[in-house]
Amino acid sequence: MTAVTPLSSTTPAFCEGIQYFADSLPQFETYGKTPAIAANQSAIADPTDPAAVYQTLLAADALRYMILQVTASKASGHPGGFASQVEAYAALVMLGYKNILTEVGHHAPGFYSAMFIDRSLEDMGISTVQQLRDRFREQHGLLGHLSGFIPGILAPAGPLGQGQHFAMSAALLHRDKLFPFTVGDGGLGEPYVMSSMAHFHTAYPDVTNFLPVLVWNGYSQEHHSMVSTQSNERMTAYWHGNGFEEIVLVDAKDFDDQNQPGDYVDSTAFSFERRLAFTQAVLQAADKAACAALGGKLTVFIIKQLKGAGVHARGSKSHNLYAHHTLENAEVIAALKARALTPAAWELVRTNAERAGGGPAAKTSVTESVLPIPDLGELPLEEFPVGGDNQVSTTAMGRLVGTVGERDRQFVVTNADGNEASGIGNINQALKVIHPTTDPLYNQSPNGQVYEPLSEDACAGLAAGLALMGGRSLWCSYESFAINGLPIWQTVTQAMAELRRSTPSTVTLFTAGALEQGRNGWTHQRPEIEAYFAGMMRNGNVFPLFPPDANSIQVCYDWALSTQNKGIVITASKSPLPIRTTFKQTQQALRDGAIALQETSGSKTVVLATIGDMTLIPALEAADQLQSQGIGVRVVSIVSPRRLYRPSDVAWDICSEPDGDFLDDAKFESLFGGDALIGITGGASGMLEPIMLRSTAKRDTFAWKRGETTATATQLMEFNGITAAALTQRALELVQ
Numbered sequence: 151m152t153a154v155t156p157l158s159s160t161t162p163a164f165c166e167g168i169q170y171f172a173d174s175l176p177q178f179e180t181y182g183k184t185p186a187i188a189a190n191q192s193a194i195a196d197p198t199d200p201a202a203v204y205q206t207l208l209a210a211d212a213l214r215y216m217i218l219q220v221t222a223s224k225a226s227g228h229p230g231g232f233a234s235q236v237e238a239y240a241a242l243v244m245l246g247y248k249n250i251l252t253e254v255g256h257h258a259p260g261f262y263s264a265m266f267i268d269r270s271l272e273d274m275g276i277s278t279v280q281q282l283r284d285r286f287r288e289q290h291g292l293l294g295h296l297s298g299f300i301p302g303i304l305a306p307a308g309p310l311g312q313g314q315h316f317a318m319s320a321a322l323l324h325r326d327k328l329f330p331f332t333v334g335d336g337g338l339g340e341p342y343v344m345s346s347m348a349h350f351h352t353a354y355p356d357v358t359n360f361l362p363v364l365v366w367n368g369y370s371q372e373h374h375s376m377v378s379t380q381s382n383e384r385m386t387a388y389w390h391g392n393g394f395e396e397i398v399l400v401d402a403k404d405f406d407d408q409n410q411p412g413d414y415v416d417s418t419a420f421s422f423e424r425r426l427a428f429t430q431a432v433l434q435a436a437d438k439a440a441c442a443a444l445g446g447k448l449t450v451f452i453i454k455q456l457k458g459a460g461v462h463a464r465g466s467k468s469h470n471l472y473a474h475h476t477l478e479n480a481e482v483i484a485a486l487k488a489r490a491l492t493p494a495a496w497e498l499v500r501t502n503a504e505r506a507g508g509g510p511a512a513k514t515s516v517t518e519s520v521l522p523i524p525d526l527g528e529l530p531l532e533e534f535p536v537g538g539d540n541q542v543s544t545t546a547m548g549r550l551v552g553t554v555g556e557r558d559r560q561f562v563v564t565n566a567d568g569n570e571a572s573g574i575g576n577i578n579q580a581l582k583v584i585h586p587t588t589d590p591l592y593n594q595s596p597n598g599q600v601y602e603p604l605s606e607d608a609c610a611g612l613a614a615g616l617a618l619m620g621g622r623s624l625w626c627s628y629e630s631f632a633i634n635g636l637p638i639w640q641t642v643t644q645a646m647a648e649l650r651r652s653t654p655s656t657v658t659l660f661t662a663g664a665l666e667q668g669r670n671g672w673t674h675q676r677p678e679i680e681a682y683f684a685g686m687m688r689n690g691n692v693f694p695l696f697p698p699d700a701n702s703i704q705v706c707y708d709w710a711l712s713t714q715n716k717g718i719v720i721t722a723s724k725s726p727l728p729i730r731t732t733f734k735q736t737q738q739a740l741r742d743g744a745i746a747l748q749e750t751s752g753s754k755t756v757v758l759a760t761i762g763d764m765t766l767i768p769a770l771e772a773a774d775q776l777q778s779q780g781i782g783v784r785v786v787s788i789v790s791p792r793r794l795y796r797p798s799d800v801a802w803d804i805c806s807e808p809d810g811d812f813l814d815d816a817k818f819e820s821l822f823g824g825d826a827l828i829g830i831t832g833g834a835s836g837m838l839e840p841i842m843l844r845s846t847a848k849r850d851t852f853a854w855k856r857g858e859t860t861a862t863a864t865q866l867m868e869f870n871g872i873t874a875a876a877l878t879q880r881a882l883e884l885v886q
Contacts, residue, residue, distance in 0.1 A: 160493060161493040162493060162496060162497050162500070163277075163278065164277060164278050164279065164496075164500065165278070165279060165493060165496055166278040166279060166280050167219075167278050167279030167280030167281070167282065167283050168215075168219065168279050168496070169219060169477060169486055170486050170487050170490040171490055171491065171492060171493060172490040172491055172492050172495070173492070174492060175208075175491065175492055175495055176422050177204060177422075178492070178494070178495065180204075181200055181201040181204035181205065182201075182204065182205065182208070182494070182495060182498055184201070185205070185498060185501045185502050185505065186199065186201050186202040186204075186205040186206075186244065186502060187244065187501075187502045187505040187506055188505075189505070191505060192246045192505060192506060192507050192508040193244065193245050193246025193506060193507075194244050194245065194246075197241075197245065197430075197433045197434045197436075197437040198430070198434065200426075202244060202433065203426055203429050203430040203433055204426065204429075205244070205498060205499070205502055206237070206240050206241055206244050206429050206432075206433050207237075207240075207425060207426060207429040208491065208495050208498065208499050209236075209240035209243065209244065209267075209499050209502065209503065210236040210237045210239075210240040210429065211236075211418075211460070211489045211491060212263075212267060212491055212495075212496065212499045213232075213233075213236040213239065213240060213260060213263050213264060213267070214229075214233050214236055214418075214459075214460040214461060214485075214489045215486060215489040215490060215491065216263035216266065216267065216279070216282075217229045217232060217233060217259045217260050217263050217461065218461050218462060218482060218485055218486055218489070219279065219283065219477075219486060220259055220262065220263060220279075220282055220283055220286050221259050221286070221471050221475075222462075222471060222475055222476060222477045222479070222482045222486075223283035223284075223286065223477060224283075224286055224287050225471055225472070225473050225474070225475050225476045226287055226294075226470075226471055227258070227259045227286070227287065227294065227470065227471055228256035228257070228258070228259060228469055228470045228471075229259055229260075229458070229461045229462070229468060229470075229471070230367075230369075230457050230458040230461060230463070230464075230465075230466075230467075230468025230469045230470070231254060231256050231257055231334055231365060231367065231457060231469065232254075232256075232257040232259065232260030232261075232332075233260070233457075233458055233459055233460055233461045233468065234365055234367035234453075234455045234456060234457045234458065234459045235332060235363065235365040235367070235453050235455065236260070236459075236460075237417070237428070237429055237432040237433075237453065237455075238332075238363055238365075238432055238436060238451065238453040239260065239264065239332070239363075241429075241432050241433040241435075241436035241437075242330055242363075242436050242440070243264070243268075243502075243503060243506045243507070244433065244502060244506060245433075245436060245437055245440060246506055246507050246508075247328050247330060247440060247507065248268075248302075248506060248507035248511045248514060248515060249304060249320065249324075249327055249328065249329050249330075249507075249511075249515055249516055250304075250329075250330050250331065250332075251304050251305050251307075251313050251316050251317050251320070251329060251330070251331040251332075252296065252307045252313050252331055252332040252333075253307055253309075253310055253311060253312050253313025253314070253331065253332070253333050253334070253337050253343075254307055254310070254313070254332055254333070254334050254337060254365075255294075255295030255296060255306075255307045255308030255309075256295075256371075256469070256470070257296075257307065257332060258292070258293070258294060258295050258296045258307070259286070261296060261300075261303060262282070262286070262292045262300065263282075264503070264511075265300065265301060265302040265303065265510075265511060265512070266279070266282050267499060267500055267503045268302070268500070268503035268504050268506065268510045268511055269500070269503075269504050269510045269512075270301045270302035270510040270511045270512035270513075271300075271301060271302075271512075272510075272512075273301040273512045274300070274301055276292075295307060295308040296308070297645065297648050298517075298618075298645040298646070298648050298649045298650070299648040299649070299650065299806075301510075301511070301512035301518075301650070302510065302511030302512040302515055302518070303511075304316065304320065304329075304515055304516070304517045304619075305517070305615075305618060305619075305645065306641050306642070306644070306645040308641065309637050309638065309641055310334070310336070310337035310340045311337060311340030311341070311342050311343050311607070312611065312637075312638050312641065313331040313332070313333055313337075314331060314333070314343055314346055314347050314360070314362065314611075315346065315608075315611030315612060315614070315615040315638060316329075316331070316615045316618065316619070317329040317330070317331040317360040317361075317362075318346075318347070318350050318357070318360050318611075318612065318615065319611075319612055319615030319616045319618070319619045319621075320360070320516060320517075320615070320619045321357050321358075321359045321360040322354060322357055322560075322562075322612075322616070322621075323516075323521065323560065323616065323619050323620065323621050324359075324516050325357065325359060326359075327359060327516060328359050328360075328361060328440050328443060328444055329359060329360045329361065330360075330361040330362075330363050330440075330451070331360065331361070331362060331363065332363045332365055333362050333363065333364055333365065334365050334367075334370070334375075335364065335365060335366045335367060335368070335369075335370070335375040335377050335378070336369075336370030336371060336375050336376075338364065338375075338377060339370075339375070339376050339377070341607075342605055342607040342608060342611075344392045345603075345605060345608070346603070346605065346607065346608040346611060346612075347362070347392070347393075347448075348392055348393050349603040349605070349608055350608075350612070351393055351448050352393075352586065353584040353585070353601060353603075354584070355586070356446065358443050358444075358445075358446055358447055358448050358449065359443055359444050360443070361439060361440065361443045361449055361450070361451055362450045362451070363450075363451045363452075363453065364450060364451070364452040364453070365453065366385070366452055366453065366454040366455075367414060367454075367455055367456055367457035367458075367459075368412075368413065368414035368456060368457060368465070369414075369457040369465045369466040369469070370466065371466065371469050371470075372466050372469070373466055374465075374466075378413075378414070382399060382401060382454070385399070385452065386399060389450050389452075393448060394448050394449065394450050395442075395447040395448050395449065396438075396439065396442040396443075396447045396448070396449040396450070397449075397450055397452065398435045398436075398438050398439040398442070398449065398450070398451045398452065399435075399452040399453075399454065400428075400431050400432050400435045400452070400453050400454065401454040402414075402415050402416070402417045402428055402453075402454060402455040402456070402459075403415050403454070404431075405417065405420060405424050405425075405427050405428040405431070406419075406420060406424070407420055407421050407424045408420060408421075410456075412456075413454075414454065414455065414456040414457070415455065415456050416455070416456045416458070416459040416460065416464060417429075417455055417459055417460075418459050418460035418488070418489075432453060435451060435453075436451060439451035457469070460485070460488070460489055461485050462475060462479070462481040462482050462484075462485045463481060516619070516620075517618075517619060517620070517651070518651070519651070520620060520651055520652060520653070521619065521620025521621060521653075523558060523560070523620070523621060523622060523654070524557055524558045524559075526553075526554060526557050526558065526711060527557065529550050529553055529554070529704075529708055529711075530549075530550070530553060531550070531704045531705070531708060531733065532546065532549070532704070533701055533704075533732065533733050534546075534699075534700055534701055534729045535729065536701075536729050536730065536731065536732060537728070537729065538729055539729075540726035540727055540728055540729075541699070541700035541726060541727070541729060542573045542700065542723075542724060542725065542726050542727075543573075543697060543699060543700045543702075543703040543722040543723055543724075543727065543763065544572055544573040544574050544659065544661045544703070544722055544723070544724045545573045545574060545576060545700070545724075546700035546701075546703055546704055547574070547659060547703045547704060547707050547720070547722070548569070548573070548574035548575070548576040548577045549576055549580075550704060550707055550708070551563060551574070551577050551580075551581075551624060551707075552576060552577055552579070552580025552581055553580075554622065554624075554711065555577075555580060555581040555599045556580065556581075558622055559599070560621050560622070561599060561621070561622045561623065561624075562599055562600075562601055562612065562613065562616055562621075562622075562623050562624075563577055563581060563599060563600045563601065563613075563623070563624045563626060564600075564601045564602070564603075564608075564609035564610070564612055564613045564623065564624070564625050564626065565600065565601075565602050565609060565625075565626040565627065566602065566603060566604055566605055566606045566608070566609045566627060566631065566635075567626075567627060567628050567631060568602065569600065569602075569626060571662075572626060572628065572659075572661040572662060572724050573661060573724035573725075574626065574659070574661070574724075575593075577600060577626075578592075578593040578600055579593055581598060581599040581600050582594065582595035582597070582598030582599065582600060583595070583598050583600045583602050584596070584597075584598040584599070584600060584601055584602070585598065601613075605634075605635075606627060606631055606632060606633075606634035606635030607634060607635050607637075607638065608635075609625055609626075609627065609635055610625050610627075610632075610635025610636065610638050610639045611635070611638045613625035613639075613656065613658075614638055614639045614641075614642035614643075614656045615638075615642070617642065617646075617653060617654050617655065617656035617657075618642050618645060618646065618649075618653060618656070619653075620653050620654070621654065622654050622711070623654075623656065623657070624657050624658070624659060625639070625656070625657070625658045625659075626658070626659045626660075626661070627658070627659075627660055627661075628660065628661060628662045628663075628667070628674070629660040629661070629662065629663040629664065629676075629677065629679060629680075629721060629833075630662070630663070630664060630667055630673075630674045630675055630676040630677070630679075631674075631676075632658070632660050632679055633676055633678065633679045633682075636679060636682060639656065639658070639717065640682070640686065642656055642717070643656060643686065643689065643691060643692055643716075643717030644689065646691060646715040646716070646717065646806075646807075647689055647690060647691045647715065647801075647804075647805045647806060648805075648806060649715060649806050649807075650806060651806075652714040652715060652806075652807055653714060653715060654711075654713075654714060655710060655713045655714060655715065655716035655717065655718050656716075656717050656718070657707070657710045657711070657718045657720070658717075658718070658719050658720065659707075659720050659721075659722070660679075660719060660720070660721045660722075661721075661722060661723065661724045662723075662724050663677065663721060663723070663762070663832060663833065664676065664677040664832060664833065664854060664857060664866070665723075665762075665764045665765075665832045665863040665866055665867060666723060666724060666725060666764070666863055667857075668857075668858070668859065668860035668861065668862065668863060668865060668866040669859070669860070669861060670859075671857070671859050672856070672857035672858065672859070674857075675857030675858075675866075676857075677832070677833040677834055677854045678834060680694070680721075680831075680833035680834040680836070680837050681833075681834035681836045681837075683719055683837070684791075684834060684836035684837045684839060685836065686717070687791065687792045687795065687800065687840075688795070688799060688800050688801060689800075689801060689805075690800050690801040690802035690803070690804065690805040690808070690809070691715055691716045691717060691802075691805045691807070691809065692716070692717040692719070692792065693716055693717070693718045693719070693790060693792050694719040694721065694790075694791060694792065694837065695710075695718060695719065695720045695721070695740075695789060695790055696721055696722075696761050696762050696763070696787075696788060696789055696790075696791075697720065697722055697736065697763070697789060698730050698731055698747070698762075698763045698766055698787045698789070699727060699728065699729050699730050699731055699763060700727075700729060701729055701731050701732060701733055701736065702731050702735075702736040702739070702789065703720065703722050704733070705733050705736040705737055705740070706720055706736065706740065706789070707720060709737075709740050714807050715805065715806055715807035716807075716809070721762070721833075722763060723763045723764055725764070725863070727763050727764070730747055730766065730787070731745065731747070731787070736789060739787070739789035739790060740789065740790055740793075741793070741811065742793060742813050742817060742821070743788065743789065743790045743791060743792070743793030743794040743812075743813050743840075744759070744786050744787060744788040744789060744790075744793075744794065744813075744821055744822075745786070745787055745789065745821075746784055746785070746786050746787075746821060747766070747770075747785045747786070747787050748770065748773060748783070748784070748785040749782075749783070749784040749785070750773070750777050750782050750783050750784075751782045752776075752777065752780050752781045752782030752783070753780050753781065753782070754781050754782060754824075754825040754826070754885040755781075755782040755783070755784065755823075755824035755825050755826075756776055756781055756782070756783050756784070756824060756825065756826045756827075756828065756881040756884070756885060757783075757784045757786060757821075757822050757823070757824040757826070757827040757828070757847070758772060758773060758783060758784070758785045758786065758828055758830060758877065758881075759786045759788055759822060759827060759828065759829045759830065759838070759841050760785065760786065760787055760788065760829075760830045760831070761788045761791065761829075761830065761831040761832075761833070761837055761838065762830075762831060762832045762833070764832060764863050764867070765830050765831060765832045765867070765872060766785070766787065767864075768830075768867060768872055768873050768874045768877060769785055769830055769874075769877065770785060771874035772874040772875075772877035772878045772881065773785050775874060775875075775878040776878055776881055776882070779882070781881065781882070781885065782824075783881075784821075784824060786821055786822065788838075788841070791837055791838075791839075791840050791841075792840075793811065793812055793813050794812070794813055794818070794840035794841055794844070795812060795840045795843070796812060796843070796844065797810060797812050799840070799843065800812075815844075818844055822841055822844070822845050822847075823845075823847070824847050825847060825848065825884070825885045826847055826848045826849065826850075826881055826884035826885045827841070827845050827847040827848070827849040827850075828849065828850050828851070828852060828877060828880060828881060828884070829841055829842060829849070829850070829851040829852070829853075830851075830852045830853075830872065830877070831851075831852070831853050831854070832853075832854060832867065832870075832872065833853070833854055834853065834854060835851045835853035835854075838851055838853070848884040848885070849884070850880055850884065852871060852872050852876070852877060852880075853870075853872075854870055855869075855870045855871065856870070
């Protein structure tokens with residue numbers, strides 16, 4: 151290994167682990183003696199001040215150096231993308247803006263470097279560069295992609311096309327703060343980035359305090375980006391055409407004095423004077439963009455500079471390090487030496503970074519404290535009599551949702567498919583659909599609380615983002631369509647498991663599952679999303695709930711509202727169905743995972759363990775048929791399958807808000823013990839895994855196989871073999 155330069159008595163202690171120091175820096179004596187951010191201030195006073203410009207350039211080089219020092223220490227990571235926009239990031243920080251997000255997981259080394267420089271990482275025991283190097287890409291350290299576990303980091307990043315959701319959610323909750331987020335020109339090709347911002351701006355025209363920062367560097371991960379051929383004029387027209395009023399673009403090419411070929415150039419190759427000119431242009435552009443965004447204009451800030459500027463390689467070759475890119479690699483060494491600062495410059499950069507925004511991001515970011523939200527009090531649950539008139543579960547829950555919105559005016563409901571079509575039109579009536587056109591017929595109002603873009607990604611993104619940022623929300627969808635919004639919801643639930651603070655759980659209501667969509671063809675019958683949730687249960691904080699009736703769903707939602715840092719999925723029918731449970735029974739089911747709805751004795755005992763509401767119909771019919779043949783039957787309704795795992799099956803103990811309640815063996819046996827057990831679900835069979843793991847009886851599963859166009863739910867269940875006759879026959883075979 152290359153030896154680390156010993157620290158002198160005048161070198162700041164945090165610099166331990168820095169490989170190379172410069173002997174001197176040009177113009178430091180003129181512009182580097184006094185921090186540009188004065189003591190007791192949170193930003194530079196003037197973006198045209200030469201000292202502020204000079205120190206912004208130092209901050210940019212410090213970030214480049216740190217990124218490469220850290221990634222090369224493990225010969226792993228992604229320096230190139232972040233390096234191409236460090237002037238923009240440094241400018242925003244120097245201007246006092248620290249609530250910075252990203253969609254780009256590969257920007258993680260840059261964000262970690264920034265959090266180290268402003269002392270945020272001291273909250274996780276990282277005080278020196280050597281410790282930063284040691285804990286990069288290590289468990290309980292600095293993961294390869296951004297995590298909510300890291301002090302000062304507002305949101306996770308990795309799947310592209312998501313950063314705007316977090317920025318818009320934060321902007322909605324904190325109208326007086328700016329939320330810049332970096333979006334790569336590769337990520338710009340994701341399908342929903344622009345449309346989600348356009349719909350948000352239509353719904354919330356006054357909420358413009360989020361600022362996309364387009365990192366236009368000409369390359370994606372392994373090749374030229376698809377927007378690399380666009381001219382500045384066409385790129386500007388693109389953003390204008392999507393509703394952006396202010397487009398602030400800085401092109402490094404305009405400052406190049408080295409005759410670099412191509413449209414994308416590296417500012418670190420400029421003469422020092424031109425580097426300063428470029429940095430000044432970026433600093434002033436960042437200030438202009440920030441003021442416009444905070445002043446009511448939908449704004450984008452675009453920095454156009456070659457990917458990999460100032461690191462070990464250029465273009466896509468800079469995207470990541472390979473095994474040979476160690477600290478002994480010639481390209482790495484050359485880049486580190488070129489970006490090296492003096493100890494005094496490091497001290498200056500850190501002082502500015504720490505003062506910016508009022509302190510380290512770990513102390514000042516909006517996500518570093520719990521957001522105050524209204525106390526909902528006791529909700530007006532309505533208990534229907536068991537055996538009384540059929541009721542629509544979703545409608546019963548919708549009434550409660552309306553109450554939540556009336557008591558918490560920041561609460562937002564999202565739905566891409568229309569609440570009325572899901573039996574929850576009462577939500578629209580109570581809270582109104584957000585739309586600039588007021589229309590009572592459609593329950594529309596500019597000040598509504600129901601967000602209805604025709605995009606599951608936009609719905610899931612805003613709802614999950616609001617929960618992550620500390621607010622209440624509800625994402626509603628058809629089960630068959632929700633798969634299109636699942637990636638960001640999954641990202642958020644994983645982040646919630648790692649957060650260092652509590653936040654309201656992200657709650658969903660999925661209606662009109664596959665069994666209710668038979669008339670609409672196979673495109674509307676996609677129960678594979680239940681397999682995702684089944685797998686996610688093992689994360690420890692994901693709770694799919696299957697209330698069997700309109701009483702049960704109210705108790706499930708009431709419980710969900712009382713929880714923190716969970717992902718709670720409520721799946722229920724929009725058809726009128728019998729009332730089979732009391733409130734007390736569902737309260738028990740939320741503790742134990744399931745309840746016995748019906749039990750008869752006989753020569754043998756068959757357990758029909760059922761997930762869902764409609765699937766209870768053939769299960770109860772089968773119970774009658776088996777009872778007529780002298781077979782005892784216990785019909786069990788599984789409400790919360792996550793409770794039915796064994797504690798060792800689930801990573802609950804490493805969640806930030808651990809929930810270690812599981813059904814013990816004795817209670818499991820009392821519910822599921824028998825001579826035979828049949829698991830029944832109208833969705834994916836994986837949801838039945840907890841009982842299949844623990845049961846010692848002869849057992850089998852009846853589950854969804856594939857979709858088909860049918861006239862009724864009963865016919866669709868018949869197509870998938872979920873009938874009373876089939877259940878009865880299989881039960882008899884198992885107990886023979």
